[in-house]
Amino acid sequence: xxxxxIETRGLKKSFGKTHAVAGVDLAxxxxxxxxxxxxxxxxxxxxxxxxxxxxxxxxxxxxxxGYDVVRDARSVRTRVSLTGQFASVDEDLTGVENLLLxxxxxxxxxxxxxxxxxxxxxxxxxxxxxxxxxxxxxxxMRRRIDIAASLVVPSELIFLDEPTTGLDPRSRNQVWEIVRxxxxxxxxxxxxxxxxxxxxxxxxxxxxxDHGKVIAEGSSGQLKASFGAGxxxxxxxxxxxxxxxxxxxxxxxxxxxxxxxxxVALSARISDPERVARALAELSRGGIxxxxxxxxxxxxxxxxxxxxxxxxxETPKEDAA
Amino acid sequence: MNATSAxxxxxxxxxxxxxxVLLAGERPPRPGPVSTSLTFGWRALLKIKHVxxxxxxxxxxxxxxxLMFAYLFGGALAGSTQEYLQFLxxxxxxxxxxxxxxxxxxxxxxxxQKGVFDRFRSLPVWRPSPLVGALLGDLVRxxxxxxxxxxxxxxxxxxxxxxxxxxxxSVALLLVFSFCLSWLWTMLSLILRTPNSVAGVSMMVxxxxxxxxxxxxxxxxxxxWLQAVIEVNPITHLATxxxxxxxxxxxxxxxxxxxxxxxxxxxxxxxxxxxxxxxKK
Numbered sequence: 001x002x003x004x005x006i007e008t009r010g011l012k013k014s015f016g017k018t019h020a021v022a023g024v025d026l027a028x029x030x031x032x033x034x035x036x037x038x039x040x041x042x043x044x045x046x047x048x049x050x051x052x053x054x055x056x057x058x059x060x061x062x063x064x065x066g067y068d069v070v071r072d073a074r075s076v077r078t079r080v081s082l083t084g085q086f087a088s089v090d091e092d093l094t095g096v097e098n099l100l101l102x103x104x105x106x107x108x109x110x111x112x113x114x115x116x117x118x119x120x121x122x123x124x125x126x127x128x129x130x131x132x133x134x135x136x137x138x139x140x141m142r143r144r145i146d147i148a149a150s151l152v153v154p155s156e157l158i159f160l161d162e163p164t165t166g167l168d169p170r171s172r173n174q175v176w177e178i179v180r181x182x183x184x185x186x187x188x189x190x191x192x193x194x195x196x197x198x199x200x201x202x203x204x205x206x207x208x209x210d211h212g213k214v215i216a217e218g219s220s221g222q223l224k225a226s227f228g229a230g231x232x233x234x235x236x237x238x239x240x241x242x243x244x245x246x247x248x249x250x251x252x253x254x255x256x257x258x259x260x261x262x263x264v265a266l267s268a269r270i271s272d273p274e275r276v277a278r279a280l281a282e283l284s285r286g287g288i289x290x291x292x293x294x295x296x297x298x299x300x301x302x303x304x305x306x307x308x309x310x311x312x313x314e315t316p317k318e319d320a321a
Numbered sequence: 322m323n324a325t326s327a328x329x330x331x332x333x334x335x336x337x338x339x340x341x342v343l344l345a346g347e348r349p350p351r352p353g354p355v356s357t358s359l360t361f362g363w364r365a366l367l368k369i370k371h372v373x374x375x376x377x378x379x380x381x382x383x384x385x386x387x388l389m390f391a392y393l394f395g396g397a398l399a400g401s402t403q404e405y406l407q408f409l410x411x412x413x414x415x416x417x418x419x420x421x422x423x424x425x426x427x428x429x430x431x432x433x434q435k436g437v438f439d440r441f442r443s444l445p446v447w448r449p450s451p452l453v454g455a456l457l458g459d460l461v462r463x464x465x466x467x468x469x470x471x472x473x474x475x476x477x478x479x480x481x482x483x484x485x486x487x488x489x490x491s492v493a494l495l496l497v498f499s500f501c502l503s504w505l506w507t508m509l510s511l512i513l514r515t516p517n518s519v520a521g522v523s524m525m526v527x528x529x530x531x532x533x534x535x536x537x538x539x540x541x542x543x544x545x546w547l548q549a550v551i552e553v554n555p556i557t558h559l560a561t562x563x564x565x566x567x568x569x570x571x572x573x574x575x576x577x578x579x580x581x582x583x584x585x586x587x588x589x590x591x592x593x594x595x596x597x598x599x600x601k602k
Contacts, residue, residue, distance in 0.1 A: 052443045056600065078351075078445040086436035090364065092371045104360040105446050107349035116346075123342035133371060149440065154346040181339040 005030040005157050005188040006051060010060035012212075013046050020046040022212035023060065028190060028205075030156075033183055035203030036192040037303075043212035044192035045085055048159050051190070052082040065156055081150040085161040085192075089142075089149050091135035095126055098134060098145065102152045120148045124178075140171025147178055158182060160191040164198060176202060196303060208307060215307050226306070230296050231269050232276055237289035239263040245288050252279040264291075269306075354447035361441075361454020366461060378424055379466040383417040387473050390537065398538060403478050410474040411491065411564040412536035414467060415556060418499045419531055421466045423523040425459050426506030430516045433601070442601075449595055456503050463499050467492045483569040491566035494579060498559055501583035504590035511597035536560050555582035 006028035013021040021043040028034040036044050049055040051064055053073040061068065067075040082088070089098040096117050103113030121130050124144045129137060134145060143163060150158055160179070164172040179189055179202055193199050199206045200220045208216040208223070216223055232253070236245055242259060246266055250257045253275050257268040270276060276295055283290055352360075369375060390409055395402035429452070432438065441451045471479075471488060481488050506523060513519045533547070534556040540548050551557050558578040565572040 049439070052439075054439055054442055074445060077443055080443070082440060082443045084436040084439045088436040088440045090368075090437045091435075092368050093364070094371075097367055101360065101364055102440075102444075104363075105352070105357055105441075105444055107352045108347075109349075112349075119342050119345060123338040151343065151346065153348045154343065177336070178339065181336050182343070184336070185340060185343045187343075 003030045004028060004063070006034075006062070006064055006190065008051075008060065008062040011047065011050060011057050011062055012059040013043075013050060013055060013057055019212050021050070021057075024209065024212070024214055026207060026214065028188070030188050031183070031186060032204040033179060033189045033191060033202045035199035035206040036190065036209060037194070037196065037199045037206050038192070038209040039194060042209045044209060045161055046212075047209070048082070048161050048190070048192060052080060052159055053077055054082075079155060080157045080159065081153075081155040082159045083146045083150045083161065083163065085165070088146050089134055092133060094131050094133055095121055095137070095145050096130040098149060099152060102149055106153045108152075116152060120151060124148045138171075139167055140174060143167060143171060143175055144178070147175070151182075155187065157188045157190065160189060162192050162194065165194065172198075208303065210307075223303075230273070231267050232279075233265065233267045233292075233294045233296065234280075234283075234290055235262070235292040236264045236266070237291050241288045242266065244286065245283060248282050248286055248288070249279050252282050270295075351445060354450060354453075357446040357450040358453040358457060361451050362457035363454075365455050365458020369458070369461065375424075375428070376462070376465065379421050379462045380469055382420050383413070383466050383470040384473060386417060387413050387470055387477070391477060394537070406474065406477055406479050407568070408539075408564070409537065410470070410479045411567045412560045413474075414470045414491075415495065415560045415563055416531045416536050417466050417470050418463050418495050419502065419556065420527065421463055422459070422499050422503045423506055423520070423527055424462075425456065425503045426510035426519045426523055427516045429455060429507055430510035430513065430519045433510070442598075448599065449591075452507055452594065452598065456500055456507070459503065460496055460500060463496055464492070467495065481567040481569075483567045487566045487569055491563040494566070494576070495559070495563060498555075498579060498583050501586040504587055504594055508590045508594045508597065511594060511601060530554065530556055534560060555579065555586075558582065 004027055006026055008024055008026045011021055011024040011026075012019070024043070024047055026034075026047075036047065038044050046055065050057050051062055051069060053069050053076050056070060063069070064076045065079050067079075069076055090101070093101065096114075099117035099120055100110075100113050103116050104110065108116055118127070118130070121127050124147070126141060126144060126148070129141060134142060137145065147160070147163070163175050163179070167175065176198075179191065182189055191202065203220065205217070205219055206223055207214045216226065218226075232249075234245070234249070236242060242264065246257045246259060249266065249268060253268055253270055253272075255268050255270060257266055259265075260267055273295065280290065280293060387410070390413060391402050391406050395405035395409070399405035399408060432455070438451070442448075471492075483491075505526070506519070509522055510519050513522060534551055534554050536556065540551045540557075543551070555578070558575050562572055562575045562579050565575065
């Protein structure tokens with residue numbers, strides 16, 4: 001261990017007046033999944049595109065698998081593969097044609113390429129759709145062919161740009177399984193995501209980025225410790241009991257309890273989930289009827305609020321082209 | 322943890338299958354520029370197969386132009402449609418091809434916006450090959466357009482004195498020139514943002530380029546300054562050569578001119594295109 005798959009120092013990229021990436025330092029060790037978490041427009045895609053040699057950084061340095069992304073772009077390209085955020089296969093072609101195209105470009109002979117394409121389609125459960133145009137695929141199938149296209153030749157490092165954005169939960173689970181399978185075989189995966197639970201489930205380490213800068217980095221446990229374990233949401237039967245409930249909860253949880261706009265609801269950021277059970281018991285002892293309660297992981301918004309003091313804002317994407 | 326029963330509809334990705342396919346992957350030796358360009362050319366042909374509508378311009382343009390010019394101007398310019406057709410058809414062939422090349426830029430502009438180009442650019446292949454391949458695929462389109470013009474001409478009464486050999490040679494030269502001229506459109510397609518603006522600007526280049534030439538009429542009756550402009554327009558030389566070859570003479574000097582201007586077009590617009598392509602965001 002200790003070998004770094006990706007190392008960047010002060011990586012910067014601007015488009016006109018927009019500082020898409022404003023000095024990113026990353027150290028990603030080989031093996032495992034590294035998650036880059038941030039809202040739209042935070043600079044995730046721009047960062048990945050620089051690492052995959054598609055964009056030249058304005059300033060700073062980046063080494064991928066020991067090669068400089070500018071000076072040794074070609075060496076980087078032979079060792080990594082990229083699955084972009086938008087369909088990174090040709091939608092007019094069929095599944096098998098897409099894979100054969102890449103196999104041929106990467107040096108397979110036609111017969112071997114055909115065999116490779118068939119094997120990949122089989123492994124990704126797409127054999128029945130092999131001769132259908134990709135534009136007729138469902139969202140989940142499209143994502144799988146995207147990822148399969150990145151695996152035509154073995155890569156030491158795979159970039160997945162928002163692999164599950166817009167997928168239904170079942171397809172999302174399948175993508176997660178694929179990512180876990182890749183890692184089990186020793187591939188390093190760098191993925192970007194807008195979903196905290198995705199980063200939490202998959203990534204060994206997470207970098208949170210906002211306005212083109214890394215604002216927090218660590219394992220998901222470390223990060224949670226810094227922004228709390230989540231929040232408790234409670235709904236009461238009677239609005240007139242809310243003040244009393246607020247007092248009880250604040251007493252047991254020892255945090256601030258926020259009344260929400262809903263006149264019967266309360267929420268609180270909690271640091272210790274163990275206390276929640278006691279707090280709820282205390283409410284019922286006090287004769288306060290709770291109709292609903294939920295204990296949730298902090299949302300991306302809450303993470304950002306905790307880390308930056310401002311909610312994650314949806315800036316219009318300028319780096320998506 | 323693996324497949325749940327809800328996933329039966331489409332077969333799930335199992336860990337075993339994934340491991341198998343990952344382990345079976347090999348990294349063959351890297352193919353050369355010719356091989357990767359031809360592979361991208363194959364992609365262009367597949368796209369014609371899947372989206373045959375894109376052949377509308379190569380079929381409709383040439384038919385429309387040949388019929389319109391032959392019947393509208395034939396009588397007035399050369400006394401009869403038949404007479405004019407002998408002069409016009411080689412010229413129309415040039416114009417049809419130049420018009421079809423425009424589409425290269427528009428198609429590329431649409432194509433390059435898509436995610437798949439990111440993948441192409443991140444592959445360890447000779448960098449111009451996606452563009453060269455697209456242009457090679459377009460040669461098929463030019464050939465179809467040329468065949469349509471020539472067949473229509475033969476039906477209408479065009480009689481090339483140079484015979485089949487002259488016709489084939491002139492089309493071959495036309496393909497070379499079209500391939501080289503396409504680099505102008507690829508450059509535009511990388512500078513301009515939308516396919517519409519590419520189409521607009523291309524038209525502005527295209528119309529003077531083809532009309533201010535000897536495609537439609539002999540420039541002898543035009544003012545001197547205009548003749549001078551026509552003389553330096555490479556399209557004029559191309560039309561002269563195509564006309565000569567089809568009617569049985571081999572204008573060697575003019576052929577040299579066409580080849581030189583072809584090389585110049587690639588030498589100028591090829592590198593600019595590649596720099597733009599490399600720095601594309």
